[in-house]
Every structure is written in C-alpha cells, then in structure tokens.
Amino acid sequence: MGYSINAIKGISWMSAFRIVTRFFSFIKIGVLARVLTPAQFGVFGIASLILALLEMLTETGINIFLIQSKKEIDEYINSAWVVSIIRGTVISLLVIFSTPFIVLFFNVPEARNIIYLIGIAPFLRGFINPSVVRLQKELKFNYEFWFRTSIFLFDAVISILLAVLTHSVYSLVWGLLAGVVLEVILSFVLIKPIPRFKINKNYFREIFHKGKWVTAYGIFNYFAQEGDNLVVGRLLGTSTLGVYQMAYKISTLPISEVTDVVNKVVFPVYSRIAQDKKRLNNAFIRSTLLITITTLLMGIVVFLFPREIILILLGEKWLSALPVLRVLAIYGVLRAISGSASALFLAVGKQNYVTGMTFLRFISLAVSIYPFVQIFGLVGAAYSALLSVCMEIPLITYYAFSILKTKNHQ
Numbered sequence: 001m002g003y004s005i006n007a008i009k010g011i012s013w014m015s016a017f018r019i020v021t022r023f024f025s026f027i028k029i030g031v032l033a034r035v036l037t038p039a040q041f042g043v044f045g046i047a048s049l050i051l052a053l054l055e056m057l058t059e060t061g062i063n064i065f066l067i068q069s070k071k072e073i074d075e076y077i078n079s080a081w082v083v084s085i086i087r088g089t090v091i092s093l094l095v096i097f098s099t100p101f102i103v104l105f106f107n108v109p110e111a112r113n114i115i116y117l118i119g120i121a122p123f124l125r126g127f128i129n130p131s132v133v134r135l136q137k138e139l140k141f142n143y144e145f146w147f148r149t150s151i152f153l154f155d156a157v158i159s160i161l162l163a164v165l166t167h168s169v170y171s172l173v174w175g176l177l178a179g180v181v182l183e184v185i186l187s188f189v190l191i192k193p194i195p196r197f198k199i200n201k202n203y204f205r206e207i208f209h210k211g212k213w214v215t216a217y218g219i220f221n222y223f224a225q226e227g228d229n230l231v232v233g234r235l236l237g238t239s240t241l242g243v244y245q246m247a248y249k250i251s252t253l254p255i256s257e258v259t260d261v262v263n264k265v266v267f268p269v270y271s272r273i274a275q276d277k278k279r280l281n282n283a284f285i286r287s288t289l290l291i292t293i294t295t296l297l298m299g300i301v302v303f304l305f306p307r308e309i310i311l312i313l314l315g316e317k318w319l320s321a322l323p324v325l326r327v328l329a330i331y332g333v334l335r336a337i338s339g340s341a342s343a344l345f346l347a348v349g350k351q352n353y354v355t356g357m358t359f360l361r362f363i364s365l366a367v368s369i370y371p372f373v374q375i376f377g378l379v380g381a382a383y384s385a386l387l388s389v390c391m392e393i394p395l396i397t398y399y400a401f402s403i404l405k406t407k408n409h410q
Contacts, residue, residue: 020149028156032163032172033246033314040169042238043108045245047115047173049226049233050102051095051122080130081195088126095119106233117173124180129187129195136268147186155179220355224362224388228381231369240378247321247382250309251302251328252335262287263343270347281404284344291340299333320378327382334389341396344403353399357392364388 032041099115135144159175162168188194223230229248233241266287273279302309306325310318338357345353365388372380 024153024156028160029246029249030313031160033318035163035167036169037239038242038246038318039237039239041242041245042233042240043111043114044169044172045229045241046102046106046108046111046233046238047118049229050098050115051091051118052222052226077130077193077195078198081127082197082199084128084130085126085197088122088124091122092119095122106238108238111238114169114173117170118176121176121180124177124184127184129184129191131191131193131195132187134191136264143190147190150186151179151183154182220358220362224358224365227362227365228369228385231373232378232381235373236378243318243321244324244378244381246314246318247324247328250313251325251332262291263340267343267347270343274348277404280344280348284400284404287343288337288340292337295333295336299329299336302329302332323379324382327379327386331382331386331389334386334393338389338393338396341400344400348403350399350403353403357396357399360395361388361392364391 095115096119099112099119102115103109103112132147134140135147155175155178157175158178159171162171162174165171229241229245232244266283270280270283273283303326306322306329307319310321310325314321341357342354345351365384368387369381369384372384374380376383
C-alpha cells in the first residue's frame with residue numbers, strides 16, 4: 001500500500017479524533033467558562049505555564065528520535081523509559097522548589113497549592129510506556145484514535161463533573177491528573193513491548209545526543225509561544241491572563257485542528273521517503289496546500305464573527321477578548337501554514353532548522369512584547385505574537401527550499 005493511502009487514512013483518523021475531542025472540548029470550555037471566573041482560569045493558566053516551561057527545559061526528544069530511527073525501536077524502549085522517568089521526577093522536584101518564587105513573581109498566593117498539585121503530572125507521565133510511539137511510527141492511527149480519545153474524554157468528564165459540583169479551579173487539575181493516570185495504565189495494558197527499568201549506556205547517550213536540538217527547540221518554542229502569556233500575567237494580572245488565554249485557544253484552532261493533525265501523520269511518512277526527493281517534494285506540496293486552504297477558511301470565520309463565537313462558546317463575561325481574538329485569528333492562520341514545515345525538517349534530521357526558525361520567533365516576541373503591552377494593553381500582546389510569526393516565515397521558506405532542492409538527505 002502506498003504512503004499516500006496511508007497518509008490519507010492517517011489524516012482521516014486523526015481528523016476524526018480532533019472532531020470528537022473538539023466537540024467535547026467545546027462542551028468542557030462552555031461549562032467551565034460559565035462555572036469558573038476568568039481569574040480562576042488565570043490561576044490555572046499560570047500553573048500550566050510553569051509546568052510547560054519545565055517540561056520544555058528538560059525535553060529529550062525521545063519520541064522524535066524513535067520515529068526518525070531506521071532501526072527496530074524495541075531495543076531502545078528500556079533506555080527511553082528510564083530517561084522518561086528521570087525527566088519526570090526532575091520536573092516534579094523543580095516544580096516543588098520553584099513554587100514560592102513563582103507565587104512571588106506573579107503575586108498569586110492562591111496559586112500555590114494548584115502549582116504543587118499540578119507538579120505531580122510530570123512524575124506520573126514519566127512512567128508512560130515509550131512503546132506508544134509505535135502507533136505513530138507504524139502509521140496505526142486507528143489505534144491511536146481510540147487510545148487518545150479515551151484519555152481526553154476521561155479528563156474532560158472528570159473536570160466538568162468536579163467543576164459543576166465544586167465550582168473550584170482544582171477541578172481542572174484533577175481532570176488533568178486523571179487523564180495522565182489513565183494514559184499510564186492504557187500504555188501498559190494495550191501496547192507492547194512493556195519496558196523494564198534497565199538502561200543501555202550507548203542507547204542512553206545516543207538518545208541524548210540526537211535530542212539536543214529538540215531540547216533547544218522546545219525551550220525557544222516555549223518562550224515564543226508562551227512569552228506573551230507570561231508578560232500578560234505579570235503586568236496585567238490573572239483575570240486578564242484568563243481572557244487572553246481563552247482568546248488564544250480559540251484563535252489557534254487552525255493550528256491544533258489542522259496543522260497538528262496533518263503533521264502528526266506526514267512526519268512518519270516523510271521520514272520513510274526522506275531519500276526520495278521527488279516523492280518528498282510532492283508530499284510536502286500537497287500537505288501544505290491542504291493546510292493552507294483549510295486554515296484560511298477557519299481563520300476567516302474567527303476573524304469575521306469573533307463576537308458570535310465568544311457569546312456561543314464562553315458567554316458575555318468574556319467579551320473583552322473580542323479585539324484580541326481578531327488579531328490572533330490572523331496569527332493562528334500564519335502559524336498553522338508556516339508550522340507545516342516542521343514535520344519536513346524533522347523528517348530529514350534537520351532539528352537545527354526547527355530550532356533556528358523558533359529562535360527567530362522567540363527573539364521577535366522578546367523584543368516587542370513588553371513595549372507593545374505597555375502601549376496597546378492586552379491587544380499589544382496579540383500584535384507582538386503576530387509580528388513574531390511574520391518574522392520567521394522568510395527563514396522557514398529558505399530552509400524548505402534548501403531541503404527540497406537537495407538530492408540526498410543525511
């Protein structure tokens with residue numbers, strides 16, 4: 001069976017996953033937005049930002065390495081699991097020790113226990129069976145659909161039930177932890193081989209060596225993607241941060257619903273045909289056209305009808321997000337289209353390209369975010385994010401052409 005057929009099937013399954021999860025996500029957001037306040041979302045948002053930062057700082061690139069590898073990945077599973085456990089433990093300890101400083105920096109004493117509790121998540125995630133990557137590497141997206149859907153629905157149901165019963169922001173954290181626990185259990189029950197706590201020094205070094213650019217990319221990507229949230233939370237407070245993050249989630253639907261789906265499917269496909277320039281070129285052009293057309297349609301809807309979208313999904317108390325949503329709608333489309341190149345770069349082993357383009361976006365955001373917020377307020381953060389993605393597009397275009405015109409990929 002050709003890779004085009006596999007890609008179409010994969011995109012179909014991943015699209016089905018997005019449709020199902022997004023349907024329940026809209027229900028979850030709609031319920032929580034009416035039960036919880038923007039300030040409560042902001043408190044949870046700060047805890048999530050810190051957790052995401054620490055996860056990026058310790059990113060090893062295990063999954064990317066395993067998908068890129070031309071060898072049988074079973075021999076790497078034990079070492080990958082040990083690396084994952086060590087990483088998760090380190091992150092949890094960092095959360096515990098950094099919490100007092102985080103609370104002081106953002107001036108949110110009410111977030112202290114939330115941060116401590118959410119810090120349990122990376123420790124639990126460390127025990128997930130690395131063999132789950134086989135579902136993506138071997139293009140078994142039908143199995144991945146059921147695996148990921150079960151976890152998401154469990155998280156959503158727990159969060160909604162607890163929020164309705166308690167009206168507490170802790171419902172979001174308990175839902176998150178419940179989903180992680182279920183993922184650990186399912187990864188061992190449904191997926192083989194089961195790892196053992198055993199490490200091969202050579203494999204250990206190889207994983208870290210090949211993952212260094214992924215680590216660098218993760219760090220820059222975090223600050224490029226979350227830097228605006230950090231500044232908004234610090235300068236404008238948790239309530240305003242809650243509004244901004246909600247607008248961001250809606251505006252980045254083209255990224256999460258299209259680019260992430262397509263990239264997850266085409267990355268292993270690109271990896272298999274990386275040495276065939278003609279097939280790689282054709283596959284990249286087709287996937288980029290699909291992403292461009294689809295995201296443009298979604299972005300236009302968000303840009304033209306922001307008020308209606310906010311009222312339907314969130315309710316009147318979130319209407320202050322309206323001007324931000326318009327700007328971020330443009331940002332979401334541009335990020336979705338330009339981000340389609342990441343799968344190409346990773347597939348041919350050019351992690352440094354992904355790091356380079358993300359670093360440029362990070363620098364642009366870092367330079368502009370503070371003065372923009374001071375001048376334009378909340379919408380200034382959106383302007384800064386939009387500027388950052390515009391700055392990286394020329395570099396992404398250059399990198400893509402340099403790969404597609406090269407005969408052999410190392």
